[in-house]
Amino acid sequence: MELKRTIKFEADRDPEFVRWISHTVGGERIRHCLQCGLCSGKCPLSLYMDYTPRRLMHLSREGFKEEVLGSSSIWLCTACYACMVHCPKSINVTHLLYALKQRAIEEKRYPRRFAIPVMARQFSDMVRGSGRITESWLIVKVFLRTSIWRLFGMSGLGLKLLRTGRMPLKRERVQRRAEIEKLLDSVAATRKELAI
Template identity: 50%
Template sequence: MILPTFAFIYSNNKHKTEKKAVVRRIKYEAELDHNFGEHIAAHAYGERLMSCIQCGTCSATCPLSHYMDYTPRKVIAMTREGFKEEVLNSLTIWLCASCYSCVVQCPRQIHITDVMYALKREAIASGYFPRRLPIPVLAKAFFNLVKRNGRNTESWLLVNLYMRTNPFKMFKESILGLRLLLAGRMSLIPDRIKRRAELSTILKAVQAGKGASKS
């Protein structure tokens, strides 16, 4: 199946190289980040990461694994070995739709979805994620909207997403938006909580607490 957007961003010019050259496709041990696995496993519910037996149940049960560049099983193996750049650059962590089917079927009870969240946060924090990929942009837009209003307004979120990624898409989606609006299923008025100051105090205190625990 051809996926046009992917093909554009992630083409691996396999067919163009006619001359066969000897290329090293994998890193040697000394090039790996040996602490990466331990670092990810230190996140909440990540501690069982090291007990993975590489059975592949997660990849088999994942509804998105055939669109991923590395299957979930591979991501776990690579994370443990320290392929930091490859894992954080991969599409896999962003394609994970948090459906938790791997979590309930994993024979080692690894919370794979939470490992994926830990990797997503790591990728955003270190700026590794693939450019033009809308998923982290959506996550950031959502984060800012909720931080400000206490609630999410879907229409604002989507306009924000399209303005940042692909403004043309907004025109494509406008018909659906209009139909939703007419059916009373979308609102342009932002939804807000009453005690916004209380919420921002809480969130600021969380950040302050983090700073204190680090030092």
């Protein structure tokens, strides 16, 4: 029998996390949250979440980093912005969810072979290399790195897309690809210089 403490202690809080979340772009207003729950009510995914957006807002600003970054909600958010447009205190909830997702990816807090961070990485690599996304290649690359058997399961769909001309075999590319690399390198350099 595994016994777990069900009450959170003051000492579980992480002040660094509080500072970070309230200074991240879009997070400035998190302390204004009224806990009204409109975000959770409007969220089409909240019924699958361990912590609903309302609870996530509160846990975040109080510094319960472990609970927040380990939450399934981060990965369930589809960025549909329903929470954000209905927030009576104009809190950028969607943007905060993005920030949490980035942080969880940075700290590698996700299951092995989890598709979302793999997809994000493959997507950004393809943009660096080609400047544009060829959807079919992206999907193949993601499934090769997550679950090959699902790729076979999708071969029927692939054939249908191919037959209807919706899966071009030629890859989409930007002509002046050097510009994309320069752009990306410049962002990395400025970020390092200004530590943002």
